[in-house]
Amino acid sequence: MGTGHSKLWTVRNLPLRREFLKITGAAALTVAQRAYGQRSALTKTRLTDNFFMVSGAGNNVLVFNSPEGVLMVDGGSPDHSADLLKFIAAETGGKPVRVLFNTHWHPESTGSNVALGAAGAKIIAHVNTKLWLGAEIDVQWQKKIYQPLPKSARPNETFYTTGKMTFGGDRIEHGYMLQAHTDSDIYVFFPGPNVLMVGDVVTGDKYPVLDWSTGGWITGMVDAQKALLTVANADTKIVAGTAVMTRADLEAQLAKLNTLRDSLIKAFRQGKSAKEMQAEGLTKDFDAQWGNPEQFLSNAYRGLWGHVREVGGIV
Numbered sequence: 001m002g003t004g005h006s007k008l009w010t011v012r013n014l015p016l017r018r019e020f021l022k023i024t025g026a027a028a029l030t031v032a033q034r035a036y037g038q039r040s041a042l043t044k045t046r047l048t049d050n051f052f053m054v055s056g057a058g059n060n061v062l063v064f065n066s067p068e069g070v071l072m073v074d075g076g077s078p079d080h081s082a083d084l085l086k087f088i089a090a091e092t093g094g095k096p097v098r099v100l101f102n103t104h105w106h107p108e109s110t111g112s113n114v115a116l117g118a119a120g121a122k123i124i125a126h127v128n129t130k131l132w133l134g135a136e137i138d139v140q141w142q143k144k145i146y147q148p149l150p151k152s153a154r155p156n157e158t159f160y161t162t163g164k165m166t167f168g169g170d171r172i173e174h175g176y177m178l179q180a181h182t183d184s185d186i187y188v189f190f191p192g193p194n195v196l197m198v199g200d201v202v203t204g205d206k207y208p209v210l211d212w213s214t215g216g217w218i219t220g221m222v223d224a225q226k227a228l229l230t231v232a233n234a235d236t237k238i239v240a241g242t243a244v245m246t247r248a249d250l251e252a253q254l255a256k257l258n259t260l261r262d263s264l265i266k267a268f269r270q271g272k273s274a275k276e277m278q279a280e281g282l283t284k285d286f287d288a289q290w291g292n293p294e295q296f297l298s299n300a301y302r303g304l305w306g307h308v309r310e311v312g313g314i315v
Contacts, residue, residue, distance in 0.1 A: 010314035040196025042080075042087045045244070046237040047237050048193040050168075052091065057084040058108035059241035062197045064190070065091070066168020069098035073188045073197040074241075075112025085115060097121050099167055101174065103199030104184045105132035105214065107146065109241070113153040124163075125155035126176050128184035132214060139213045141299055175231075176202055180224035181208065189231055196232050197239045201225065202250060204243025205289055207296035208257070210303050216260045217303030219310070224310060225254040256286060264300055 042056045054061040057076030061084065064071040067276040070092050076084045087095070100116050102125035103109055110133065117123055133154045137146040162175040172193050181200040188197040200209060201224045210216040229250060232238055238245040245253075260283065267277050274297040277283075283293040290296075304311055 042083060044087075044091060047195055047239075051190070051193055051195055053239055053244065054087060057087075059200065060107075060110055060195040060239055060244075061088075062188075062195070062239050063088055064090070065095065066169060066170065068168040070095050071099040071101075071167050071172075072097055072112070072116075073101040073239075074103055074199065075100055075116065077108045078111035078114070081112040081115055084112070085112060098210060099124065099156075101125065101186070101188050101197070102129050103186055103188065103197060103201075103241075104182045105129045105137075106182070106200070106211070109199060110149070110163070113149060113155075115154075117150070117153040117156070122157055123153075123155045124157045124159075124174070126186050127158040127160055127214075128182075128186050129186075130155040130158050132182075137209065137214065141211075141213060141295070141302070173231075175227075176222075177224040177227060179215045179217055179220035180209045181216045181221060183226065187228060187231065193237075193241065194233070194235055195237045198228055198241075200241040202228070202238065202240040202245065202253065204240065204245070205291075206242065207286075207290040207293060210296070210299040211302040212299055212306055215306075216299070217307055218264060218300050219256070219307065222254065222258055222261055223243070225250060225257065229254070231257060260286060264297075264304065265311055265313075268311065270303065270305050274298045277301070 042054055043081065044053065045051060045053045050065050052063050054063060057080035058073050059076065061076050062073040070088065072088070076080060077094055085097070090252045097116055098123045100112065102113070102123065113123060113133070135148055139146065159174070160176065162173070165172050170190055172212070173189045173191065174186055177187060181213050185199055201221060209220055210221065229247065232247045232250065234247050236247055238250055263282050264277065267282055278293060278297050283297065287293055308314055
């Protein structure tokens with residue numbers, strides 16, 4: 001289902017913007033609340049005068065409250081959608097949601113597609129997100145099959161590489177991140193307020209999820225994070241699915257992920273299984289911060305087999 005496109009990002013030296021305060025409390029809360037179906041209080045974190053983040057609805061949701069209406073990046077999980085949309089309406093004076101971006105196809109980010117699609121919102125995503133949401137998806141590592149969304153809930157504006165638009169007087173840039181967390185990941189960047197939404201390509205204090213069932217793998221995630229560093233500058237507010245980070249935070253995470261990837265590939269080429277990697281303590285330097293590595297190692301291992309010729313050294 002991948003598109004086979006080449007990398008599309010250009011290194012940019014973005015001017016430094018005003019200094020901002022690091023936001024950590026909401027990120028920690030969101031990590032604790034993320035499990036599907038778990039009811040939790042919604043919380044708001046203001047990022048700028050017109051931008052705020054909502055936590056507790058699945059993945060973090062970015063909201064732009066503009067004179068033109070509301071723009072959202074991601075829409076939480078389906079079981080939180082009604083509460084989330086009521087919360088956002090109360091915070092924005094009841095303005096209609098005109099635009100919704102999906103950073104990828106997973107339900108914790110596309111849970112408001114049904115309601116907002118039926119209401120006539122523009123839903124923007126990578127073309128792979130539209131394709132996945134129109135199909136039955138067998139996510140083997142979750143032992144779960146996701147049913148297709150109604151046609152009205154699928155993205156109605158898609159792109160392959162990058163795109164630009166203006167909404168509420170602000171310029172918006174978005175781009176594809178190839179095969180990383182999935183094969184449908186995008187970033188959404190607001191240069192004016194210097195806010196960058198990255199979905200689940202970046203995590204906080206947890207192991208990343210490599211959804212190999214729909215194209216995710218560790219080298220792709222490393223490459224995606226490198227690309228994000230060409231978009232962000234020292235003052236960028238980086239909003240991920242379960243964290244809010246600075247560019248320095250992203251650099252630190254990339255360094256760890258790169259080290260971990262090199263160790264995984266070395267063990268993979270030696271013919272070791274995911275269980276053997278865990279038994280030998282391959283992730284021991286990261287477990288204290290990121291938690292139990294079992295699912296991560298299993299997914300990373302399957303993802304490497306999906307890219308075995310690119311990894312090399314075996315066949």
